Amino acid sequence: MPLRIVIVGGGTAGWMAANLLVRQWHPERAHVTLVESPDIGIIGVGEGSTPTLKRFFEILGVEDHEWMPRCNATYKVGIRFDGWSPASGIDSYRHPFTSQPDVFVQRAFVTNCRTRRLGLDVRTQPDDFFLNGVLAKNRQSPLAAESFPFEIDYGYHFDARLLGQYLAELAVSRGAEHRQARIVEVRQGETGDITNLVTESGEEIAGDLFIDCTGFASVLMQKTLGVHFQTYKDNLFNDAAVALPTPAADDGVPSETVSHALSNGWCWQIPLTNRFGNGYVYSSDFISADEAETELRSFVGDLDGKNEARHLKMRVGQIERHWEKNCLALGLSQGFIEPLEATALLLVQVTVELFMDAYAKADFTDAHRDEFNRKVHERFERVRDYIVAHYKLNTREDSDYWKANRENLNLSESLRRILDVWYRRGDLSQEIQRQKLESHFGTLSWHCLLSGYGAYPATADEQPGSGDLYVEQGVADFLSRCAMNFNDHRLELERVTTP
Ligand SMILES: Cc1cc2nc3c(=O)[nH]c(=O)nc-3n(C[C@H](O)[C@H](O)[C@H](O)COP(=O)(O)OP(=O)(O)OC[C@H]3O[C@@H](n4cnc5c(N)ncnc54)[C@H](O)[C@@H]3O)c2cc1C
Secondary structure, eight states, rough: OEEEEEEEEHHHHHHHHHHHHHHTTTTTTTEEEEEOOOOTOOOOOBBBBOOOOHHHHHHTTTHHHHHGGGGEEEEEEEEEEEOOOOGGOOOEEEEEEGEEEEHHHHHHHHHHHHHHHTTTTOOGGGTTTTTHHHHHHTTTTEEEEOOOOOOOOEEEOOOHHHHHHHHHHHHHHHEEEEEOOOEEEEEOOOOEEEEEEEOOOOOSEEEEEEOOOOOOOOOIIIIIIIIOOETTTOOOOEEEEEEEEEEOOOOOOOHHHHHHHETTTTEEEEOOSSSSEEEEEOOOSSOOOHHHHHHHHHHHTTTTTSSOOOEEEEEOOEESSSETTEEOOOGGGGGGGOOGGGGGGHHHHHHHHHHHHHHHHTSSSTTTTTHHHHHHHHHHHHHHHHHHHHHHTOOOOOOHHHHHHOOOOOOOOHHHHHHHHHTTTTOHHHHHHHTTTSSSHHHHHHHHHHTTTTTOOOOOOOOOOOSOGGGGGGGHHHHHHHHHTTEEEEHHHHHHHHH
């Protein structure tokens, strides 16, 4: 008898889970039903991804040209951070997704960062070293000529609603059952396991395993099973956002997200083929919703209010256990770390994969539940630390918000050690290995962040240096030769869109 898996919620998390489960377990091992309430709707933001979404489509066997045009999607090679560390003299830096060719320059970059920490003024900006940084600067796509011998990692930008619709059709065409109903009651058996869901019309839906994808409402995991939510409010102050679309750029489509620091938070700018998605993520302790909307409109040039703004509340933190009884939580119902590095869908995918692995390895029992919970919990914490570092290291003076973030002492032990090793001029790569952080944000990401901020320890006798320690020895040359293999992003999108 196949396992009856019932997913509640049809946002991106629900449909991602349905697709992964159907693809790998249907029909022999599982029957998947997804129930969603048409009158509640989805959150409708979350339009930037990491390269794990590329892996997601590879697992599903779906090619870019099959889904990207349907979702107005563009390629994403990384994130540019503008205005986070003005005092260091660096207006902007990039956190590119790293790829195979970066293996050749990784050592140069890390060595230069170390040299710079020792007091010699050499180049350490990530854009000078990583191929995706160069592609972003040139508005190039990450797809190379066929003769190019290396794999390039990339993510996507997409319309969240259209992606949901695409994934729904795909899952249903592959065997998932789709029901539209609001769940008003959750029934449990003697052991506390969930047995049935009751819809508004009184219909019952029975299952063996339930997946809570009900967004911030967390109807099954938090409301029914009472799993505790651990807030990150002490480390991450942002708790609200206002989103506002603007027309697509006339001068080509960028291949990166921009995260621009504003007075009391930051603004994302995500390029789609037909529009920009923009949003101001802020702390309501420091700025009101109206003020945030005005500042966002002014920043994106929409003060006459042509486009409608949407205000959202965010609950930042994670639940104590992501798998409790016979229920797994995914997406916003399991927790949320603010969207600065667009990590939410990455965490959805990682959670599903770890779960499927743990469940199958234990012969479809919960024998590995504790280990799974430990791993997912750890993932959330380490992603949080990487985001916290962006705030802790800021050098903005324009508001109490930025000062409060800088003075924030609520840092995890792991983050303290990373900063300690960096400022003491120690071997950060070794520390990251020691802490086993490579599967979260690894050596290169940390070096990009710290050098991108110009967060260097003060030295008594700084040497001028040539500014070019390794770059001079061929890195720049290598990168520009690589970049010749890549198309203009706009042209590549036209190629993907043309059948
Ligand atoms: C401001 C902001 C920006 C973000 N940016 C990014 C980003 O750039 N990248 C990224 O990866 N993530 C981002 N995220 C997170 C991302 O939006 C979510 O992780 C993603 O959309 C998945 O949401 P979800 O499916 O968990 O929840 P939702 O989209 O909220 O879906 C919830 C579903 O549950 C259903 N439901 C709820 N209650 C019931 C009920 N009682 N009965 C039946 N159905 C019910 C609803 O109908 C809906 O279908 C962002 C989030 C915010 C708030």
